Amino acid sequence: xxxxxxxxxxxxxxxxxxxxxxxxxxxxxxxxxxxxxxxxxxxxxxxxxxxxxxxxxxxxxxxxxxxxxxxxxxxxxxxxxxxxxxxxxxxxxxxxxxxxxxxxxxxxxxxxxxxxxxxxxxxxxxxxxxxxxxxxxxxxxxxxxxxxxxxxxxxxxxxxxxxxxxxxxxxxxxxxxxxxxxxxxxxxxxxxxxxxxxxxxxxxxxxxxxxxxxxxxxxxxxxxxxxxxxxxxxxxxxxxxxxxxxxxxxxxxxxxxxxxxxxxxxxxxxxxxxxxxxxxxxxxxxxxxxxxxxxxxxxxxxxxxxxxxxxxxxxxxxxxxxxxxxxxxxxxxxxxxxxxxxxxxxxxxxxxxxxxxxxxxxxxxxxxxxxxxxxxxxxxxxxxxxxxxxxxxxxxxxxxxxxxxxxxxxxxxxxxxxxxxxxxxxxxxxxxxxxxxxxxxxxxxxxxxxxxxxxxxxxxxxxxxxxxxxxxxxxxxxxxxxxxxxxxxxxxxxxxxxxxxxxxxxxxxxxxxxxxxxxxxxxxxxxxxxxxxxxxxxxxxxxxxxxxxxxxxxxxxxxxxxxxxxxxxxxxxxxxxxxxxxxxxxxxxxxxxxxxxxxxxxxxxxxxxxxxxxxxxxxxxxxxxxxxxxxxxx
Amino acid sequence: xxxxxxxxxxxxxxxxxxxxxxxxxxxxxxxxxxxxxxxxxxxxxxxxxxxxxxxxxxxxxxxxxxxxxxxxxxxxxxxxxxxxxxxxxxxxxxxxxxxxxxxxxxxxxxxxxxxxxxxxxxxxxxxxxxxxxxxxxxxxxxxxxxxxxxxxxxxxxxxxxxxxxxxxxxxxxxxxxxxxxxxxxxxxxxxxxxxxxxxxxxxxxxxxxxxxxxxxxxxxxxxxxxxxxxxxxxxxxxxxxxxxxxxxxxxxxxxxxxxxxxxxxxxxxxxxxxxxxxxx
Numbered sequence: 085x086x087x088x089x090x091x092x093x094x095x096x097x098x099x100x101x102x103x104x105x106x107x108x109x110x111x112x113x114x115x116x117x118x119x120x121x122x123x124x125x126x127x128x129x130x131x132x133x134x135x136x137x138x139x140x141x142x143x144x145x146x147x148x149x150x151x152x153x154x155x156x157x158x159x160x161x162x163x164x165x166x167x168x169x170x171x172x173x174x175x176x177x178x179x180x181x182x183x184x185x186x187x188x189x190x191x192x193x194x195x196x197x198x199x200x201x202x203x204x205x206x207x208x209x210x211x212x213x214x215x216x217x218x219x220x221x222x223x224x225x226x227x228x229x230x231x232x233x234x235x236x237x238x239x240x241x242x243x244x245x246x247x248x249x250x251x252x253x254x255x256x257x258x259x260x261x262x263x264x265x266x267x268x269x270x271x272x273x274x275x276x277x278x279x280x281x282x283x284x285x286x287x288x289x290x291x292x293x294x295x296x297x298x299x300x301x302x303x304x305x306x307x308x309x310x311x312x313x314x315x316x317x318x319x320x321x322x323x324x325x326x327x328x329x330x331x332x333x334x335x336x337x338x339x340x341x342x343x344x345x346x347x348x349x350x351x352x353x354x355x356x357x358x359x360x361x362x363x364x365x366x367x368x369x370x371x372x373x374x375x376x377x378x379x380x381x382x383x384x385x386x387x388x389x390x391x392x393x394x395x396x397x398x399x400x401x402x403x404x405x406x407x408x409x410x411x412x413x414x415x416x417x418x419x420x421x422x423x424x425x426x427x428x429x430x431x432x433x434x435x436x437x438x439x440x441x442x443x444x445x446x447x448x449x450x451x452x453x454x455x456x457x458x459x460x461x462x463x464x465x466x467x468x469x470x471x472x473x474x475x476x477x478x479x480x481x482x483x484x485x486x487x488x489x490x491x492x493x494x495x496x497x498x499x500x501x502x503x504x505x506x507x508x509x510x511x512x513x514x515x516x517x518x519x520x521x522x523x524x525x526x527x528x529x530x531x532x533x534x535x536x537x538x539x540x541x542x543x544x545x546x547x548x549x550x551x552x553x554x555x556x557x558x559x560x561x562x563x564x565x566x567x568x569x570x571x572x573x574x575x576x577x578x579x580x581x582x583x584x585x586x587x588x589x590x591x592x593x594x595x596x597x598x599x600x601x602x603x604x605x606x607x608x609x610x611x612x613x614x615x616x617x618x619x620x621x622x623x624x625x626x627x628x629x630x631x632x633x634x635x636x637x638x639x640x641x642x643x644x645x646x647x648x649x650x651x652x653x654x655x656x657x658x659x660x661x662x663x664x665x666x667x668x669x670x671x672x673x674x675x676x677x678x679x680x681x682x683x684x685x686x687x688x689x690x691x692x693x694x695x696x697x698x699x700x701x702x703x704x705x706x707x708x709x710x711x712x713x714x715x716x717x718x
Numbered sequence: 719x720x721x722x723x724x725x726x727x728x729x730x731x732x733x734x735x736x737x738x739x740x741x742x743x744x745x746x747x748x749x750x751x752x753x754x755x756x757x758x759x760x761x762x763x764x765x766x767x768x769x770x771x772x773x774x775x776x777x778x779x780x781x782x783x784x785x786x787x788x789x790x791x792x793x794x795x796x797x798x799x800x801x802x803x804x805x806x807x808x809x810x811x812x813x814x815x816x817x818x819x820x821x822x823x824x825x826x827x828x829x830x831x832x833x834x835x836x837x838x839x840x841x842x843x844x845x846x847x848x849x850x851x852x853x854x855x856x857x858x859x860x861x862x863x864x865x866x867x868x869x870x871x872x873x874x875x876x877x878x879x880x881x882x883x884x885x886x887x888x889x890x891x892x893x894x895x896x897x898x899x900x901x902x903x904x905x906x907x908x909x910x911x912x913x914x915x916x917x918x919x920x921x922x923x924x925x926x927x928x929x930x931x932x933x934x935x936x937x938x939x940x941x942x943x944x945x946x947x948x949x950x951x952x953x954x955x956x957x958x959x960x961x962x963x964x965x966x967x968x969x970x971x972x973x974x975x976x977x978x979x980x981x982x983x984x985x986x987x988x989x990x991x992x993x994x995x996x997x998x
Contacts (some may be wrong), residue, residue, distance in 0.1 A: 104929025106750040107943075110790050111807060136889040215887030242887065281728035290876045313876070356877060538918060598935070679842065679869060679891055715890075 139632040155597035162698035165656035167342040174235030176621035186232030200496035225469035225491030226455035233491035233523035237692040244275030251718030257709025288702040298332035323350040335701020425505040435461040574606040594630035620650035657712040661699035726997035746787025758947025804950040822899035826862035835992040847898035922984035945969040
């Protein structure tokens with residue numbers, strides 16, 4: 085009888101305690117498909133992650149400040165002529181619009197096609213919603229497409245929670261006041277979150293350091309995120325929101341204002357299949373309207389828009405030793421402006437892209453990764469970007485990586501098709517033959533952990549070459565002088581980034597990082613706007629900070645940054661300023677009498693009454709602020 | 719009247735025959751963990767029982783079963799079968815008309831009490847889970863925490879590959895981390911990720927099976943596979959005796975295992991109140 089025969093099985097002595105995971109491994113094969121997690125420290129590129137925990141502890145109130153103290157980042161409080169309020173770049177090359185830096189919010193590109201770069205203050209994302217910010221330094225065009233040559237900032241917001249909860253917060257200071265509200269609810273089938281932030285900033289003072297330049301900002305942001313999970317394998321998310329702003333444009337005569345509104349909608353879905361596969365799709369639409377009144381010679385209206393569709397498939401195979409991503413994307417992006425595209429007000433760029441990326445665990449210690457992206461666009465033609473990396477991780481304490489990447493950056497639509505009379509004696513004219521820039525990068529990195537994981541270190545050394553670099557030049561002197569754009573420039577950069585983080589005890593974390601950046605402009609300062617690459621980036625930057633829970637609900641954090649001297653070159657204003665080396669010190673004290681309440685007081689830029697960061701007619705002053713947050717449903 | 723009487727007599731005889739048939743143990747596989755549970759079942763039942771693997775057919779007269787492992791519990795059962803499952807976290811009541819489940823999770827009330835004894839400063843415990851089948855146990859743990867003044871914050875990680883991202887994005891306080899015994903979530907990579915996260919923040923990481931303490935969790939509060947088998951035997955006997963009991967039952971004996979170096983690094987100790995084992 086079969087049952088009796090099998091009794092022999094039961095009679096066999098049970099083995100000693102089986103492997104800790106063997107039972108779960110066997111059960112997982114029956115129950116739920118899973119995908120292989122990839123710890124950030126094992127990534128084959130330089131990745132830095134800012135968590136929600138850090139955002140809360142350091143009290144960051146905007147994204148540029150969040151990025152300012154990270155290794156390898158160049159962040160400047162700068163006002164462009166049309167109202168952008170920050171410059172964020174990785175590994176140098178700071179200017180009013182950094183066209184080589186890609187920024188994603190929940191997977192959606194927020195890069196502006198008009199001038200290139202990102203309008204940081206008007207991004208329709210709220211600090212209270214952010215789950216983490218991933219900072220990838222170095223080229224990543226093979227995965228993220230063009231304009232991600234210097235790096236990628238990936239902002240990820242929290243998914244709606246399963247149970248009803250909410251938060252209210254208010255903050256006020258000598259130069260600003262803000263309120264934020266959020267509510268979310270969910271259940272087995274999904275969740276919904278609605279959040280809103282209002283901000284009123286007096287703006288920075290003028291060059292004398294007193295009073296207020298025409299730098300005010302009034303901003304409203306609204307976001308909705310809905311999650312539907314009809315089954316274990318299917319997930320659909322809908323995102324929507326916008327930002328609406330009125331602001332002053334400092335340093336201009338006569339006094340100018342700008343109004344900017346941005347809205348977006350996105351649908352994202354994923355379907356898991358088999359034990360290791362997932363199909364993910366995304367469609368999105370966004371539009372931004374800007375009115376600057378007057379901008380130089382008159383009122384300027386610009387409308388930009390973007391439509392995106394992307395489909396990708398992730399899989400792990402060969403016993404999960406190989407992870408693969410294959411995808412395709414389509415993007416239609418454009419700008420409409422009667423004033424800046426004289427005679428041809430509507431300009432657009434259609435981009436079609438296919439990409440694939442694979443990582444293979446060759447042995448337990450060695451992983452090889454590589455990817456390629458083939459992109460065809462109206463602005464840049466057919467371009468191939470690719471990257472390859474090798475990772476050697478002999479154990480959980482050390483990881484060594486070597487990588488090479490080639491990436492392209494499309495010229496902004498204005499540089500290609502623009503035609504704008506900036507003033508009576510100056511006219512900016514695009515160059516229809518302008519080619520994309522191509523950036524190649526070699527990089528070596530080492531990550532290590534010591535003291536039982538309490539101390540983590542990362543060292544990265546890189547060398548980059550930007551070929552066909554875009555720059556502005558005088559095409560025809562006279563009245564008016566015609567300035568256009570060309571590719572006759574080449575730049576080289578090399579640098580070292582070192583970061584350390586030490587956890588002394590629960591809630592007590594300290595960090596320090598050092599960045600060395602050298603840039604050489606092969607053809608010298610030929611840019612008509614005198615953008616001198618050799619001196620435009622601080623050579624040395626040092627940041628340090630820490631956060632600590634002090635007991636009885638008190639917490640404190642300190643951030644200290646040092647920046648070497650550099651030349652500020654505002655490409656949209658045509659102004660230049662030698663900026664002296666400077667320190668920035670921020671400190672924050674918080675008190676949580678209960679887990680659902682927090683009160684705080686903070687001081688920013690405490691070391692001096694004010695300091696200069698950019699050639700924009702403003703200075704960065706010392707500021708103080710305080711606030712309170714109440715959470716519900718914790 | 720004779721025909722109904724005859725039918726009644728036949729039914730009684732048939733039921734008597736069925737009742738006398740021993741329960742059949744159905745194992746997902748021959749793996750050691752399922753055999754340990756079978757040993758516990760046999761010990762508590764008091765005699766050996768027929769054993770089959772999940773893919774095999776049970777004896778025709780069998781109507782009482784203990785299913786050990788999710789693959790075993792997921793099979794099609796005879797109509798009106800009485801089934802108790804253990805070591806089967808994916809099994810749900812819908813899989814059989816009268817399925818009783820022995821949970822992998824210790825009694826949440828006992829679990830919270832043992833954690834509090836081990837870590838008196840524990841105020842906020844973050845609990846990670848993934849599969850829908852872990853929801854009820856997670857909710858029971860949250861409720862037990864509320865009763866004993868411990869804030870248990872539930873964090874669903876779905877898909878499980880998002881665990882590193884969820885950890886990086888953790889908002890709010892966390893004095894300790896607990897990984898639910900969810901097969902979709904518990905693997906080498908996720909374990910290492912949570913362990914490193916906890917170590918970097920010097921907070922204790924607690925696990926649901928003893929083996930995880932050997933791998934570096936600060937402590938585990940667990941029920942052995944053998945104890946789960948014993949609980950399954952007691953539950954099956956109660957059901958066969960007409961006392962169906964709750965849909966989910968839990969083993970009575972809970973074992974607390976402490977990994978001394980990991981626990982000390984996380985700020986526990988120097989004495990470990992309530993620990994049954996301390997691993998050097």
